[in-house]
Amino acid sequence: MRSFSLSAGEILTPYKKIKNGVITIENGIITEVREHRERGNKKISSDFSESIIVPGFIDVHIHGIAGVDVMDAMVESMDKMRKSLVNHGVTAFCPTLDAAPLDHIKKALKTINASKRSNARALGAHLEGPFLSPEKPGAMISENLRTPSIDEFDELWNASKKSIKLTTIAPEVPGAIELIKHASSLGVTVSLGHSNATYEEALGGIKAGASHATHLFNAMRECHHREPGILGAVLEDPKVSVELIMDLVHVHPSITRLVCKLKPKDKVIIVTDAIRATDMPDGVYKNRYELHVKNGEVRLPDGTLAGSTLTLDKALRNLVFKLGIPLKDAVTMMTVNPAKDIRVDDEIGSIEVGKRADLVILDKNLNVTKTIVGGEIVFENLKPNRSR
Ligand SMILES: [Zn+2]
Incomplete structure (x- = not known):
């Protein structure tokens, strides 16, 4: 089973805002969303402490x-x-x-x-x-x-x-x-x-x-x-x-x-x-x-x-x-x-356990730094903090 965790300075599920949150993904599905300090000993695959993770x-x-x-x-x-x-x-x-x-x-x-x-x-x-x-x-x-x-x-x-x-x-x-x-x-x-x-x-x-x-x-x-x-x-x-x-x-x-x-x-x-x-x-x-x-x-x-x-x-x-x-x-x-x-909210649209791992990682200026579809990184901005 392919499993990994992402942590970020902020996660907007968007029902709630989680400071220093962690998202665990298994086979493209979100299996856990929690605060970092709850179980800090668990291995984090990628840390985006300066970033905000939101649903795709x-x-x-x-x-x-x-x-x-x-x-x-x-x-x-x-x-x-x-x-x-x-x-x-x-x-x-x-x-x-x-x-x-x-x-x-x-x-x-x-x-x-x-x-x-x-x-x-x-x-x-x-x-x-x-x-x-x-x-x-x-x-x-x-x-x-x-x-x-x-x-x-x-x-x-x-x-x-x-x-x-x-x-x-x-x-x-x-x-x-x-x-x-x-x-x-x-x-x-x-x-x-x-x-x-x-x-x-x-x-x-x-x-x-x-x-x-x-x-x-x-x-x-x-x-x-x-x-x-x-x-x-x-x-x-x-x-x-x-x-x-x-x-x-x-x-x-x-x-x-x-x-x-x-x-x-x-x-x-x-x-x-x-x-x-x-x-x-x-x-x-x-x-x-x-x-x-x-x-x-x-x-x-x-x-x-x-x-x-x-x-x-x-x-x-x-x-x-x-x-x-x-x-x-x-x-x-x-x-x-x-x-x-359009009635697809049982699968996508929010960061919740059981939903597909469709995620966007944003920098503080709300530029997209990474896009994830079904747990796979499909876009990565190699020049973060570009101005618009
Ligand atoms: Zn039109």
């Missing part, structure tokens, strides 16, 4: 990185995504598909399953398109949006080998309520988004089973004090979790702090919505249209925001150093919360 980050909304995109529908692209994400502390993610012809979406879904089981875990797709409102396409191509259809969803569900974890649906379009009920009954987490729903229409979606909102505020009807719209509905209901893109571009810091005060602590989920230009130089990138990337901001030629070049380690530093959110809360929003949201 989980991104439930990410399209691409390092020049590749899920919609390339190529195994090589998925493998590259898995490899690139661990550089940023991401140990699990939902490869996110946008609106495209059905056959193309099916091909992309099949590629996710065909990708190698190494580096970051691909948990199953986030089907962001195609059942969205043509009034709020965001950066989606309007012609690829489709009227919600249970038959078409089932075609995609089967192509994915029943592995879709999350799907975004606009609740106000014809057929949406039936599809929300259907997808929920299959165990898929349904998210409201790319939507011009009124308050009442959004409540209908929540009643039908939706429990998540896609990139809150973006590609959504605005909130008015006499017609609060979808935003009012998802912010008010404590059962609905909300995604925030924490690049300081998609949502103003003040709004982020307000959302963190309004929502229960376990219902805020940090995502990147990152695209292929992430970890790449500024310039023009071709997806199904031109994406102009300048100072890391991604826009269509008409100026519409089209995803981000954010990574979750950067999002963590933004939350803590730019917004003043406590580290424990910030870590919770990118580990336990997404794990619970």
